[in-house]
Amino acid sequence: MWIIRLAWKNLWRNRSRTLITVGAIFFAVILSIAAESLKTGIFDNLVKNVVSFYTGYIQIHKNGYQDEQILDNSFSQADDIEKKILANKNVTGLTPRLESFALASSENLSKGCMVVGILPENENKITSLKRKLVKGSYIEKTDQSVLLAQGLAERLQLNVNDTIVLIGQGYHGSTAAGKYQVKGILKFGSPQLNDKILFMPLQTSQSFFSADGMITSYILSIAEDTQLEPIASAVRKTLGTNYEVMTWEALLPEIKQHIATDSNNMKVVQGILYLLICFGIFSTLIMMMIERKFEMGMLVAIGMKKAKLIVLFITESVLTVLIGCIAGIMASIPVIYFLNKHPIRIGGDTAKAYERFGFEAVFPTSTDASIFIRQGIVVFVIGLALSLYPMIKILQLNAVTALRR
């Protein structure tokens, strides 16, 4: 106990030195938390934008649909399939979709678009589609109306209650044509979705494409996104070989690749950051050891065992690093929450490059508590590892040499 008391007192014998060390650790913790939470936040946002807002975590298609995405590769919606899928306790919900392409026209303009037939309530439960509504109202199951993505609506100069004309190819080569009232306008984070998507009730789309009772996919919501692959495997096992069960990572390999590449880049940045932290802490340790060499010599001379001296110095290090880490974590909480609520937005060519990947150039931070704890622990461990330096110096200490001024 007296060692802790003495270590605490020793910390404040040279306030400047202690404050410099605590400050170095404090800023190191904030920076490493900010870097990690920004990385996680960006990837979460990316997944949310592109995956959970449209693709879903897991999709089920008829075998071969992924390679040839045509209506002829659709399959019959069936209760027994849905029951089998939902029997897996990690699958929290599903919604069917019928997807194909059509030419959308207003009075004077036309543009290719993706027509998606949905069960409005089910879809909303999984992708929170209703929250994307910026104008008008949400569609009902039996409506003969559509929801337009904002970009598409702007391109076609359409507004709520206007009429849109759709022409395309239906099931088994039939002609698909129809006109529908625009019931609402949706805004998507992903510019790719925002420029081309159109939703209509499933039944209406089946009628439009002459594909009664057919769907192209089931979109699944899952309990735990970290268990993506095991859940997909379980569903795959349940459904057999007639269906392809695909995770978002398989559906969007370029996004997975992008995350992996960015993640590796971030690791390099974090590595450099940790290196700077090491230099910061190490330089103050060197200063301290030079300053207190005589004192160490005196303590060993009067009979303090080196093991006790090591415990004293390690206690001082632990206290210093702990203060820096706790203060850093406390200070980073409001910063990270602020950046989560007011995310960094970038423009220019970088933004365009991000848009090409299909997601908005917005960088929110992640407020996942584990990031704060993990980064705090990493810096704490770095601090402790550096305490090996005083330990080695004490072991090498020669009292006679140390006592020479």
Add this chain to the structure above:
Amino acid sequence: MNTTVIDAHNISKVYNPKTIPVHAVNEVHLHINKGEFTALVGPSGSGKTTLLNLIGGLDRPDKGNIFINGTDITKLTAGELISFRLHNIGFVFQSFNLIPVLTAKENAEFIMLLQGVKRKERERRMMQLFKDIGLEDKMDVRPEKLSGGQQQRVAIARALASKPQFILADEPTANLDSASASNLLDNMAKLNKEENMTFIFSTHDQRVIERARRVITLVDGKISSDTAVVPTTEIQTGQVTS
């Protein structure tokens, strides 16, 4: 009957043996009894501090043996030596070397903490020691608020706290003014007389030499003279009996 505290046989210490050898201590024989008040004197580089380090177990001789209360400290391991110093030898350094963040009492008590002495016993001993050195009213004061002389008296209390066999003092008065040095030496002489505490000084200071009962002169690492003397102060105060 005189009890031997230190018995050094033929000890030598050579620095830079492979380049330009310096015989800091050269075949020295030294015998110190309990209760002696001895000054090691000699010019700079004569080997005073090296001899003090050797008999204090801070350094090891290249040759010879040193017995402290019958224990050959040259045979002890580094760890055993530290423990031996803690329980048998008190050190007083030239520049006081008190721990600045501790009070005077905590500094003196520190060595007893290392020894694992119980709180009650520590308290009792501190009261006694601070009374002996005349600093009862400064026990809770930090070193920075004490004069040089007072700090050195606290250092003596620290050295005495461990109940050592003897105290080694390396130039204890070098950083003190005359009044402080005189006061400090009075304290040491009193402890020597009343508690029969053995003191060995390495010094240049004439004031210390004048108080010593034995003066050992070192020249080039060898003892050139070893004289029992009557301290001048005792002559002045008429304490000498024929």
